[in-house]
């Protein structure tokens with residue numbers, strides 16, 4: 633019988649919080665055709681002329697504000713997750729990053745050095761489908777296997793955005809926070825250009841054609857990020873007994889001039905403060921590990937926006953990270969895959 637290994641994949645971080653390392657990382661990230669979905673020449677021009685001259689410096693400063701002695705929070709937490717899962721499963725558990733290190737390529741090559749391993753349970757660590765996360769991670773792993781002619785078969789679990797165990801883990805992680813007094817809860821998901829949503833609609837005629845498209849059952853939802861984040865939110869709200877007036881869904885991390893999913897998290901923070909909210913909670917279920925986008929964009933910059941608009945406190949509910957409920961859920965899925 634063939635043996636299996638597990639490969640967990642996350643997005644990745646620069647190797648260091650300095651401008652040259654962030655420039656290399658952004659160049660690899662934004663030249664990915666799944667991320668900036670334009671022909672190569674346009675992508676090259678945008679990245680080289682509009683992004684790389686200025687963003688590496690400002691992003692490096694942002695990374696410096698959240699960097700830990702052991703490294704990038706996203707990498708350190710992902711390594712801790714790998715080790716915690718390893719303690720619960722009999723198969724070897726590896727970790728790779730789509731951008732930066734450890735790369736998917738070097739990690740698959742390392743797995744392939746064990747001739748007994750024929751199958752790899754490959755789990756990109758994103759609850760919701762997006763071309764720029766799950767699809768690109770799968771594409772990269774398939775490219776490596778084909779290019780190096782590796783005798784490995786990938787077993788890929790489906791997006792887990794509404795799996796009851798995932799919702800339960802989110803609930804358990806957030807319970808100590810949501811049992812404190814607060815005025816409003818924001819579900820802040822990473823944003824996407826609307827063109828990514830319509831572009832991954834296989835019917836070409838459903839997504840974003842009407843405001844409530846995500847509430848109407850449709851096969852396009854298998855690859856609709858907006859539908860999937862709405863489903864996570866609704867399942868969580870039901871589990872936590874939240875009324876619709878208790879929370880708002882918003883999207884963060886806009887980049888560039890395209891139309892992105894809305895509403896924008898910063899606009900919602902400003903609006904809530906102006907309407908009289910003083911204490912808000914923010915949870916970010918699109919990320920399973922804390923990272924730049926939660927620790928800096930929400931907990932530092934989001935808080936500044938909220939306080940400037942008249943609010944008092946913004947509390948970031950940590951991501952699942954290495955919560956025991958999440959670790960045992962992952963271990964169970966990976967054993968059963």
Ligand SMILES: C=CC1=C(C)c2cc3[nH]c(cc4nc(cc5[nH]c(cc1n2)c(C)c5CCC(=O)O)C(CCC(=O)O)=C4C)c(C)c3C=C
Pocket residue numbers: 643644645646658661667668687691704706758762764765822823824825857885887918919922923924925
């Ligand atoms: C067109 C640009 C981007 C798309 C589309 C995008 C989608 C997307 N990203 C995440 C998760 C993360 N993104 C992170 C950082 C980050 N994202 C973009 C751009 C797009 N993301 C950039 C340029 C950056 C780098 C930092 C910056 O300069 O702003 C991170 C954090 C990485 C870390 O090191 O901590 C995560 C995680 C998802 C889930 C997603 C689509 C749903």
Ligand SMILES: [Fe+2]
Pocket residue numbers: 822885
């Ligand atoms: Fe991103």
Ligand SMILES: [Fe+2]
Pocket residue numbers: 838839840844845846847856858859
């Ligand atoms: Fe939809």
